[in-house]
Amino acid sequence: MAPRAKTPSKPQAPADRAVSAVSPADAPPADLTQTIVAAITTAIIEHRLAPGAKLTEQKIAAIYGVSRTIVRQALFQLARDHLVRLEPDRGAFVAQPSVEEAREVFAVRRVLEQHLVEAFCEKAVAGDFRALRAHLKQEQAVVGRVDVTGRTRLLGDFHVLMAERIGNHVLAQILSELISRCALITLMYQSSRAAQHSSDEHVEILKALETRDLARAKSLMEAHLLATENSLLYHRRISSANLAEALGSRAA
């Protein structure tokens, strides 16, 4: 499909106003942490928070009427998911993955996932196919909805699940890490059409695996990863040091 056209960047709201959509609640600390995680994630997806924007602990704590400890927990969780970067003595910033890094991630995935398809084709039993089919059912139900975080997670989980089902936990962990390194780019730039397309490709890959057609499964996986990469990065400047710069944002 045609990649999304580059649009002029909108003026970015300061971090403290961009995440103020949720009102503070008398909820348990864990729920409050999740509320803040969700609000910041949504602000990133909706381009209200630009890559590189500073997330001031104190301001976020004031917005939600919570302690800085709770904000810190939320920022830690976002950092673990590669959406936020924590810098000693400087604080937290929205991550700024470079286009080059994303391309490297996809190049590594293409190699690893050829191996994954081979191993899955060799080892998978009926229960593994059932598990993947069940996953795809869930995936297909979610891709059409507006839940960008949910669909991104499920689309990535398909690959991780393949490795887990055949007991290759090392590969599952590496893939999970690689996929989350591209999380910010995927959340911000994968259109719902591209997400649907991606899920349809999963269905085709599974069909090839079910008939143990290794050559077809491998070429479908290769094409799938290339298509995903291109749908995310085609219009970004490869030479750019970071996304914000590539999109003409002043937040670089």
Ligand SMILES: [Zn+2]
């Ligand atoms: Zn996929």
